[in-house]
Amino acid sequence: MYAERPALLDGAVLWTRTAVAGPAERRSVLPDGCMDLIWADGHLLVAGPDTRAYVPAEFAARYAGVRFAPGDAPRFFGVPAHELRDRRVPLGALWDGARARRLGERITDAPDPAAALEELVLRRAGDVRAPDPQLRAVVARLAAGRTVADTAEEVGLGVRRLHRRSLDAFGYGPKTLARVLRLQRALALVRAGVPYAEAALRSGCADQAHLARETRALAGTTLGAYALSAGVSANSDTPLPSGSRTTA
Template sequence: MYEERPARLDGAVLWTLTTQVGAPPVPVLPDGCMDVIWCDGRLLVAGPDTVAHVPETGASRYAGIRFAPGDAPALLGVPASELRDRRVELGALWGGARARRLGERVADAPEPAAVLEALALRRAAGAPASDPLLRAVVRRLQAGRPVAETAEAVGLGARQLHRRSLDAFGYGPKTLARILRLQRALALVRAGLPYAEAALRAGCVDQAHLARETRAMAGTTLSAYASDWAKRDTPQPSGSSTTA
């Protein structure tokens, strides 16, 4: 069962996932976000994905905090581009002893995700504030605005926006825009809209365009995605929430 709720950290989400032994893993689709994840004793960082990620089987309990796009690098102390399409042990970034102590606190807590939330709040208190320009970039791209128009609106040149996006999001603004568009379209598909209507409302040229993007980034077809979603008994994370 998957559950989530807003975190006290602006834009972040706390989530938990319990899986049945032997259940097939659910692919995690790109969403522009990064997570810190506890899974059966391990602490991992899920970097920004460009394609669907299939979690390893074996773990049955997960807890995590998913950060808003662009927020995690300042809290973790590493550019997002270094973690693109990767799952990395937190100890590799912060040191093994520190990560082990934190993992023990998470394991002993009645609400494991709350320990990760407290950690994120402490890190945020000592980290630079989120760049308001990049927050504006995310809002505009989430709304479907073109990349060139977005760069002009926030007062950044194309090269400058690309460079800053690599550090904050893990990839350039065009890739982020594609990922956010796919997320919009698949949310509409999950809501029951016909594929052609979902494609147009999300900003795709047509249904064929959405089908190509779904295969390229989600690794499946539109019909298979919709069918798999309909078979699930409980909601599942649609983005980077589960682990390696």
């Protein structure tokens, strides 16, 4: 079972998940430009930015995580995002191992591990520099469908400098980030029951075929399979009955 809510940290999401036996119940994690700090039954892990769908390999029964807003996590972990691209690593590989182990044990012993994880993130965030408003402006413009060239000009960065800063902040260049955010826009429309062709155009794809290619490339699935897993009738504006299993 999966649940999430806005975290107390600006722009972040706090989520929890209880593992369900059987590989058919696993949810693929789709690229979203974000990084996570994850507590998994006593272990603290860092999930780097993804460029493709990631299928978790279950090793714990309970999970809690904080998903940082795009570009915010590198200052928290002290590591450029591109070093963690498409990776899951123990927090102890980035911080002092003994310290990471103690933090994991403290969260495990707490009455509410998710709340304890959120408290850890808030304390740490107070000790590092604030989010870069220029990078947040980059995300906002790309998420709204602006081109990379227009974004670079509007935020006062050259295209090359924007690319370098994007590698450190997001794990990949602005063109890849724009593709990821466009796919997220399109799939949100699909989940809302918008027909594929309309979802493609409204999200900024050239046509439905373009959206289908991007879904295969980034999400590792077809539009029809994604719609069914999300509980939406294929290419329809009619949601499937409640109780349909939702997987990414």
